[in-house]
Amino acid sequence: MTMPHNNLARAFGAVAEANASLPALIAQDEVLSYADLWRLVRRIAARMQADGVGAQSLVAVNTQDMRASLGTVLATALLGAGFVVAGQLLAHAKVLKPTHFYRTPEMSGSTRVPFRVIDADWLGADDGAEPTFVATDPDANWLYLHTSGTTGTPKYLALSQRVVWKRSLASAADFPFRKTTYAGFFTSTSRPFYARAMAALLQACTLVEGMDLARWQSVGVNFVCGSPTQVLEALGEMVIDPPFDRLEVSGAPLPDGSAALYLRSFRRVLDVYGASETSKSFANEMSLDPDGGVLRTGVSFDSEVEIIDALGRPCPPGVAGTVRVRNAYLARGYVAAPEASAQAFRDGWFHPGDIARWGPRSDLIILGRDDSTLNIGGYKISADLVEFLARSVPGVADAVCFQNPVPGATQPVVCFLVFAPGADRDTATEELLRLAAVKLGHVFARKNLRAIDNIPSHPDGRHDRKACQALVMSYAHSGGEFQ
Template identity: 40%
Template sequence: MGNDKNIGVAFLEAAARNPDLLAIVTADYMLNYTQLARLAKSYARNMQIRGVKNGSTVLVETTDVTVAMATVLATALLGARWISYRSYNTLSDLVIPTHRFCALGTPPGPGFVTIDRSWDTSDLPIDAPFVPDAEISLDVPWLYVATSGTTGRPKLIGMGQSTIYRRSIIVADDYRERETVCCCLFDCVAFPFVTRAIATFVNGCTLVYGIDPRHWPRAGVNLVMCSPSHAGQILADVQIRPKIREIHLAGARLPDALAARLFDSFETVIDLYASSESNRSYKNIKRRNADGTVTTIGQPLDSQVQIVDADGGPCPQGVEGIVRVKNPYLATGYLNNPTAQRASFRDGWFYPGDIAYWSPENALVTVSRTDDVINLGGVKVNAVMIDGLIQSVDGVADGLCFRSPFEHEPNLLMCAIVPAEGQALATLSDQLSATFEKHLKPAERPKRVVVMDAIPRAHDGGAQRWLCVQKYEKMHTG
């Protein structure tokens, strides 16, 4: 698109329009746009001194939101690529960093340069412009992000600045300049956070991070963004007064029971269908009725979202099918993963791997994932449904099912659990067996229970079944 902009330049333009507007608010400090702009330019100069240039790949490890965002903006200005240590640690075989930076603290490995207080200032005058290299391409990868891994080994995406800019502008209805104060509950180097923070800054809004929810009204928060997992852990038992204007949840289906509780603290509850590959694609608006039940009304956004059958034909209302999404700012694919590329990106469409149907109110109702169907020698079982049965047993703190990876255990469905404190395994095994016998056919039932210290989950709360398989392998191979 002809109007695409360098993200760093777009931020500096927003800073020029809103010099005194608060950009970042935390429990410990506040930065206005002028201060964050100077910090981003100072970081860029410090990176230049250390050899970072157009085409470099910068690895960043930090838990500090300001360091995270200043490095993101600095790499945009320099034309360097940015990747968090979390993503790199997951897929280190796909990216070779040229430079490694970490915030104050213990470096995660050799070769890291510490970002100390000297980076906060430079000899750069506060109003001095920073002119990016004219050769910077906005279409080459800039942000590297690992997908959540809920459906298998995480995959790596490289997003260009043009794609991120388009995504930031298309959501301007959510980020109203000088009005929206956004609090995002994702970790500050997670892709869902970084993209929302960029949209916040490009559109001239305020970002709140790390503040107790009970203090959000005092900070002026009027938009909260998180996953259903975050909401269940942090917000379900908190009543915020006065109510916050709006909460957007993405990353997994929002249960109606949780949505009903969120209405105690939020005026509007929106369940977004979204992914790293496609951005937000469809909006499910929740309504709490007088009797406490929840109604969901679907509303299209700027993407084409279809539910199709195996031949690509549209499914009628109420009939389950495969979800596919198309828009002008899809990711172009996965790095060095042609198998996943062919499966997920076809004929201009992105296939997230979800099975869903359209409700009478046009809500997009996800049921399961294509990857959540486990084939046990021809018997296909719904893993998500079985996960729910496992988690419904009293005394099970968490759990899921998976297929044994060992050849001597062909088609063996396993049940991994985290027992609640004080629960005996023998008792839980009996309760699980009774639950399976009541709800599942013999061929669909997990045949063995294995205890784990924790169920691997992604940042959005989704189960990482593949990591559960790896843990089981290590338990039995030493």
């Protein structure tokens, strides 16, 4: 299907004109029809155009208002300009140089750059302002997205209007035409929000602003998305009755306990695998067996997802390897990061850096990251796999594995273990040593394993292996025999 006028915003305009009276956005204090939202996009585009925004511009926007978020991102598409979210991430990355800065009144600006305020006059009644339509390049960089990439280092990638159009078409099944009312826990300037919002609007569906569950019920929300942490914070142990139709969780694997709980509040629960670089690639649909255990069934989309060994050969079910993904709308690489781009995008595939295996129901089981591989004298050990195995042992609440930083240490690998209260530590340790030998082929000694009360972590919850190494060095310098 060809994108009308080679412009994503004008493609939305065609949908809006054909579905003018349908609700496009149920905002906090008003309902915008498709006709209303299309007028808002054109009004913002006209004002941006008067500010000099055009095909060579990069517009940075800081807002929490969904109307402003949707209006500005589509306005830049209409004008052929680039779009990026303004904020500290943009300032710290220093790889993009916006030409125009905008914000809504609730957001702070900066003393270093001039922000134009998008106030009620921009978002209010129609003033008849119309932009001058110009030919735009559908393959030019348009939507700049922040991502950690495969290395954990913050980066930006750029998507063209054509790529976003293709991703939206690929997601059409998630948004049955005119039949989906979508709400989510993602912020209105996040990559997951934009991915779903574009697909929803091109399918004449309705977006709902805010996180009021009672309001969601009253307006007929039937599709909800969020990360595992966001859903947990919003729902806790709550059971919603009557249940919503569908929950889609992405960003990290969904624990079985959470899946079992959410299946009481949603008729369908999907654990989605994807990335900014690839969009949605795969999903595990969650269900319960007759005994209440969680089952995961793999659901394939139009992406190719493979698990490969060190020689690039597909791994059979049950065998761990690294993931690679290929589809028709991959990103082209990272902005101003050629080495990272070459590492992640190889031979037509995106390599996200995940270790996984195929489960018994063609489900995708993520085990960890391949950037956690420890090279010990030429013998490679996956720290994430060791941690995954350790957490499967009864009595082990958490674990972190890392290279011993002590020079000349007789035990080159250390694994910190957090034991559950009342656990039989000796029994748990022996079971871990046995499993490591059988499952991973690693022969550990007891000296490799050390009990700890709390594992040092990054602010986002990831284990901080460098901080763990610093603890080992501190112990060694104080005269301990941590070797």
